[in-house]
Amino acid sequence: MTLTLYNTLTRHKDVFRPIDPNNVRIYACGPTVYDYVHIGNGRMAVVFDLLFRVLRQTYGPDHVTYVRNITDVDDKINARAAERGIAIGELTQTTARQYQEDVAALGCLPPTVEPRATRHIGEMKELIETLVRKGHAYVAQAHVLFHVPSMPDYGKLSNRSLSELEAGARVDVAPYKRDPMDFVLWKPSKPGEPAWPSPCGIELPGRPGWHIECSAMAEKHLGVIFDIHGGGIDLVFPHHENEIAQSRSAHGTPLMANYWLHNGFLTAPEGEKMSKSLGNFTTIHALRQLWPGEALRLALLSTHYRQPLPWSEKVIADARRTLDHWYELTADALPGAPVCADVLEALADDLNTPQAIAALHALRSEAAKGAKPAAACLKASAGLMGLLQEAPADWKAWRPAAMVIDEQKVEALVTARNAARKGRNYAEADRIRDELTAMGIQLKDAKDASTGEIVTTWEVRR
């Protein structure tokens, strides 16, 4: 099977050839842990988990090393710990565990290594000192900065030239920077912030910049050049560009990773990126109260990973219905069936999940006609995508932990549905009923004996 992957670095789909097929190495930039993460972060985790699974299937489960880091030193973490009056370590301990639980509920396998930034400070300092020694970085006012013009081909990943970037650099540049593009490798810590003894003879204690964390962790666990590096599309510039600059300059290498993969944004209904800072987010934790994790996973995989994914209740409800059917049809499917070639082929084509799901639907049709091998194949093939992993009885018995109902919204929808019916717009009335069903609301229509009017009541389905 030939696996092709869209490589941000070359800007086309490349055939994947690992450096060492006995140890395929992949690094994905995980979350900054200061609170429950949102479902956009979940998309990144699920996409790279799928890639991990496809690589394991291709090269053998013991021949893939997947590193997904946890950023546990950051201004947002400091601010949140102060706000809550707890120690920084206590906050990151809790939020990192919550993250692991959330993504496990989305069907993500534990990565081979899940390194934390604060446990790699020594490696970061070493890398920083190498960069200074080689003339790629300098000390200024207790900071260490990477000097971007020291790398003539900086900007290759994001396809921007140095001069173009210089022109666009902000005007309010810190006075200690030699060049507006220079970025922080190490900075002094303010009182109360996490602090470590600084490198390069700097007396004030300090802490690392974000980019150096990933360069150090990737090198420690995967080596100087490895196969795949990934994350969300927002990381291409400057984060990944700067990781490349650091790692390549420190080691004099032509590449940091051979393939760079980026997932598109999961967007809020209005179309903008879901993010904590915009306040338009839904946490995985909240969604897990209302939907089984696998329905969320299938919803996340229903769009190709490089496309934007507009998140909605409908996407989840559709995924859940699909899984209801698949579980029903595969309830007594025998284990050990092969993965369907069409599914494998679709996934090998730059993780084409919509096509893989279409192939699963084709198997479902066969299985629905009573074809036992098709049912077994459906189970095995969905299994490769991390789906149909529950016992069918458990799936059926799944209930929301606690319904959080927006009563005003429900009332407004019920009113709108009744108005649609009065206007004989039955398609719209049905659509609204489906929307309510997806919210876990069951409608009851009854004729009022005295007026003859239809009265609609609703209740929460358990």
Ligand code: AMP
């Ligand atoms: P952060 O904690 O914001 O650094 O994000 C952790 C990971 O999730 C990174 O790989 C991001 O690129 C990715 N990510 C964040 N927001 C979204 C989103 N709305 N859609 C897809 N991926 C995202």
Ligand code: ZN
């Ligand atoms: Zn990173």
